[in-house]
Amino acid sequence: GAVVSQHPSRVICKSGTSVKIECRSLDFQATTMFWYRQFPKKSLMLMATSNEGSKATYEQGVEKDKFLINHASLTLSTLTVTSAHPEDSSFYICSARDIRDSEETQYFGPGTRLLVL
Amino acid sequence: AQTVTQSQPEMSVQEAETVTLSCTYDTSENNYYLFWYKQPPSRQMILVIRQEAYKQQNATENRFSVNFQKAAKSFSLKISDSQLGDTAMYFCAFRNTQGGSEKLVFGKGTKLTVNP
Numbered sequence: 001g002a003v004v005s006q007h008p009s010r011v012i013c014k015s016g017t018s019v020k021i022e023c024r025s026l027d028f029q030a031t032t033m034f035w036y037r038q039f040p041k042k043s044l045m046l047m048a049t050s051n052e053g054s055k056a057t058y059e060q061g062v063e064k065d066k067f068l069i070n071h072a073s074l075t076l077s078t079l080t081v082t083s084a085h086p087e088d089s090s091f092y093i094c095s096a097r098d099i100r101d102s103e104e105t106q107y108f109g110p111g112t113r114l115l116v117l
Numbered sequence: 118a119q120t121v122t123q124s125q126p127e128m129s130v131q132e133a134e135t136v137t138l139s140c141t142y143d144t145s146e147n148n149y150y151l152f153w154y155k156q157p158p159s160r161q162m163i164l165v166i167r168q169e170a171y172k173q174q175n176a177t178e179n180r181f182s183v184n185f186q187k188a189a190k191s192f193s194l195k196i197s198d199s200q201l202g203d204t205a206m207y208f209c210a211f212r213n214t215q216g217g218s219e220k221l222v223f224g225k226g227t228k229l230t231v232n233p
Contacts, residue, residue, distance in 0.1 A: 032219055034219075034220075034221070038160075042225070042226075043208060043223045043224065043225045043226050044162075044208070044221075044223050046220055046221070049219065049220070091160065093160075093162065095162070095221075097219060104150070104212070104214075104219065105152070105164060105167060106219075106221060107164070108154075108161065108162035108163075110159070110160070110161045111160050111161070
């Protein structure tokens with residue numbers, strides 16, 4: 001149980017284009033999902049908290065107009081990197097919290113590697 | 118603000134031996150969750166073990182156990198009978214239970230290598 005998937009696993013795009021990354025909870029419902037960014041050999045940096053049916057909460061320094069988050073259902077959240085630039089190249093990881101889990105553990109997706117040329 | 122410190126950037130251990138990874142944190146809260154996550158070369162984050170601060174008993178999961186010292190704000194991870202598959206980055210993480218924040222605060226990680 002508690003499986004989270006991400007799609008795509010890796011994507012290469014041209015500078016100036018937009019890229020959408022999906023995060024799905026496969027066997028549980030998640031009112032809250034989280035988006036992280038991880039640079040090579042570094043820790044995870046929380047970008048935003050995605051809440052089903054409402055606006056995402058962004059961390060300080062994260063541009064909400066550049067990193068669009070939509071959480072339209074209890075099993076799906078999407079992150080769209082708009083007008084991507086080479087500095088947006090990174091590893092993006094989502095996590096989801098099972099609403100039935102009283103200990104509120106976050107389960108992580110396998111990540112999406114984004115390369116902007 | 119809460120902070121999590123992992124003072125060992127890298128560690129190595131021989132297969133079948135025991136290794137302990139350190140983690141300290143800073144908070145003014147009384148109740149919270151602590152986690153250890155493992156990130157192997159595949160980069161999939163895997164939950165290793167979790168501990169609630171109000172529980173005095175140290176959590177254990179098979180070969181993994183923690184030494185939770187609340188007063189010292191210390192949460193170390195002990196891996197017994199180390200296996201080659203334990204080679205990974207290990208992240209200690211903190212989460213508040215108060216104020217509605219569900220954010221995980223991560224340490225910088227410890228790279229563990231298990232040698233044959």
